[in-house]
Amino acid sequence: MAETKKKTTAKAPAKKTAAKKTVTKKTPAAKKPATKAAAAKKPTATKKATATKKPATKAVAKKTAAKKAPAKKTTAKKAAPKKANPAVSSRKPMRQTVTFRVKRGTVIGERLQQKDQDYKVSYDGAMTVLQGLEVIKGDMDGTLTFRRSCRASICGSCGMFIANRSRLACKTKIKDLVEGNAEKNIAPVKDGIITIEPQKNQPVLKDLVVDIEPFYNKVKDIIPYVQEGAESEKSVDKDSFSQVNMVSNCIMCGSCVSDCTAMAVNPDFIGPAALAKAYRFVADPREGSKTERLKELSEKNGIWDCVRCGMCIDACPKDVAPMQAIVKLRSKAIDAGITNHAGARHSMSMKKDIATWGVLNEPFMLLKTLRFGIFSQIGNALNLFKKGKIPNPLPFDHKATKLNEVKAIFAELEKNPIDVDTKAEDSGPGAG
Numbered sequence: 048m049a050e051t052k053k054k055t056t057a058k059a060p061a062k063k064t065a066a067k068k069t070v071t072k073k074t075p076a077a078k079k080p081a082t083k084a085a086a087a088k089k090p091t092a093t094k095k096a097t098a099t100k101k102p103a104t105k106a107v108a109k110k111t112a113a114k115k116a117p118a119k120k121t122t123a124k125k126a127a128p129k130k131a132n133p134a135v136s137s138r139k140p141m142r143q144t145v146t147f148r149v150k151r152g153t154v155i156g157e158r159l160q161q162k163d164q165d166y167k168v169s170y171d172g173a174m175t176v177l178q179g180l181e182v183i184k185g186d187m188d189g190t191l192t193f194r195r196s197c198r199a200s201i202c203g204s205c206g207m208f209i210a211n212r213s214r215l216a217c218k219t220k221i222k223d224l225v226e227g228n229a230e231k232n233i234a235p236v237k238d239g240i241i242t243i244e245p246q247k248n249q250p251v252l253k254d255l256v257v258d259i260e261p262f263y264n265k266v267k268d269i270i271p272y273v274q275e276g277a278e279s280e281k282s283v284d285k286d287s288f289s290q291v292n293m294v295s296n297c298i299m300c301g302s303c304v305s306d307c308t309a310m311a312v313n314p315d316f317i318g319p320a321a322l323a324k325a326y327r328f329v330a331d332p333r334e335g336s337k338t339e340r341l342k343e344l345s346e347k348n349g350i351w352d353c354v355r356c357g358m359c360i361d362a363c364p365k366d367v368a369p370m371q372a373i374v375k376l377r378s379k380a381i382d383a384g385i386t387n388h389a390g391a392r393h394s395m396s397m398k399k400d401i402a403t404w405g406v407l408n409e410p411f412m413l414l415k416t417l418r419f420g421i422f423s424q425i426g427n428a429l430n431l432f433k434k435g436k437i438p439n440p441l442p443f444d445h446k447a448t449k450l451n452e453v454k455a456i457f458a459e460l461e462k463n464p465i466d467v468d469t470k471a472e473d474s475g476p477g478a479g
Contacts, residue, residue, distance in 0.1 A: 142169045145225055147179060149191065150244040151254045159251055164188075165240075170221040176243065177205050177216035180255075193255040200364055203300030207255055208244040210236050213305035213362045216243075232361070246305035248314070262301055265317050269325040269344070276335020283332045290330035294323045294372050296365040303359035303369050315348045319359040319369035322350060326372035329379060341380045350376045351390025392416045402457045405447020410440040 147168050152161030166187055168179040177195055184191045194204040198217045205216040210224050210233075227235035236242075249257040303319040310316050325344055328334050344350050350373050359369040381391055393416040400407050414421055431437050447453055 142171050143225075144169050145179075145221055146240045147176075147183065148240050148242045149180075149183075149255070150242070151191070152245070152251055153253050154251075161251075168221070172220075172222045174221050175217055176207075176209055176214075176219045176221060176224070176241070179221055180216060180243070191255075192253045201298060203298035206246055206300040206302050206305065208246055208305060210241055213246060213302035215300060215302070215364045218364055246301055248304055248307060248310040249301065257301070259301065262299075262304060262318075262320070265321040266299070266324055268317065269321050269328075269340075271324055271328070273328060273331055273333050274336045276339075278337045279335035280332040287330065287332050290375075291327055294327040294330075294367055294369075297323055297363075297367045297369075298365055300364065302362040302364060303367075306358040306362040308356045308358060309352055309354045313348065313352060316352045317344075317348055319353070319373065322353070322376065323367055323369040323372040326376050329376060337379075338383050338385075341376065341383055341385050344376055345380050345385050345388050345391070350380065351388050389416050389420070392418075401453065405450045405453040408440065409438055 144167055147166045148163050149166065150161055151164050152159050154160075166183045168182060170179060177198060180191065180193055181195075184193075193207070193216075195217065196202040196204040198205075200215055200218045203215070206213060207216050208214075209216065209219055221241065223231060223233050224236050224241050225239060227233055243255065245251045245255045246257050249259070249262060252258050297320065299320065301320065303323075304310060307316070307319055310318055322344070325340065329337050329340050329344075334340070353370065353373045355370060355374075357370055360371070363369065377390070377394065380386075381394065386392065386395065393412070396412045396415040397407060400412060413424065417424065428437065
């Protein structure tokens with residue numbers, strides 16, 4: 048057992064020596080990696096040093112950039128207004144304030160009670176009166192009542208009495224009313240106040256809304272459709288149809304009726320809108336009862352009750368010119384022999400006096416016009432006589448100085464009469 052232990056003990060150091068030898072043998076090989084590691088450590092240290100230096104450079108660059116940035120921003124701020132000013136002024140025009148003085152009213156106990164109410168409206172160059180009213184109704188006073196529909200001058204719903212004239216609110220710019228517009232024949236309003244009232248010559252229901260039933264009843268009275276009859280023609284040429292186009296542009300807005308001075312005196316007058324519509328059918332070659340229409344239109348409150356003030360022409364937003372249609376109806380009625388009316392006799396007497404003497408013979412013209420009805424004017428005649436306003440009835444004292452030239456004009460018209468149906472230029476929807 049002792050020998051065995053000794054042997055084991057003797058072997059143990061041998062193993063350790065072998066291990067040491069192994070370590071000794073591997074040591075030279077391990078030294079090389081150590082050298083490489085050492086070599087690797089040096090570059091790492093250098094890289095770290097370099098890395099630490101680079102951020103410093105970036106930081107300096109950032110600081111420099113930060114210092115230079117304000118200079119660029121300052122330059123941009125100074126340069127931007129110079130280039131952008133015109134564009135900004137055109138896109139966002141300066142807004143100003145105007146006063147809308149609206150005549151408001153409501154029926155209380157079968158009686159209309161009206162009052163003016165002011166509203167401050169902010170506007171720009173493109174804003175219309177209708178848009179201003181919508182701002183009032185949407186943001187200030189929801190009880191304000193008015194009509195509107197298309198906003199494009201087509202339906203005629205927004206007809207109102209604006210700045211002392213009948214106009215379409217959707218077509219009338221606030222700027223034109225405030226500053227005036229010579230091309231549109233608009234004078235600037237006084238004190239920057241735009242008055243807005245309901246249309247005239249029509250019953251008011253509430254605020255700016257009028258009762259349009261009487262207006263449309265008069266249109267119905269003229270039978271607004273083509274009728275069959277003996278006078279109907281099968282062929283329609285361009286010249287005759289151009290007359291139909293002229294009055295077909297009417298949108299029934301009521302502006303001509305609102306400004307009509309004849310209707311202000313005589314509410315029973317049929318009115319310019321209905322008469323213009325009547326001419327549309329009298330001028331239509333397909334109409335079969337032209338003469339019968341002219342007879343009805345020549346009666347009381349018809350074509351001869353128009354005073355030819357021209358207000359309907361100025362008020363019409365679609366250039367229908369109702370008064371011109373009325374004058375053409377008169378000419379057609381006389382040509383058809385429908386002259387049993389004071390207006391027709393007055394027109395024919397005036398033509399005869401000018402053709403004969405070159406001037407009017409007013410005393411005799413009154414007699415020819417009224418006939419036995421002249422006795423109803425005795426009171427007026429006495430008042431005129433006192434004021435020295437009755438001219439000499441004898442025409443020898445006031446002949447035209449160049450009567451031959453006047454007669455030559457009438458002679459030329461007899462040879463080449465003006466055709467009422469074709470003298471107007473074709474400018475309606477079917478023009479061209």
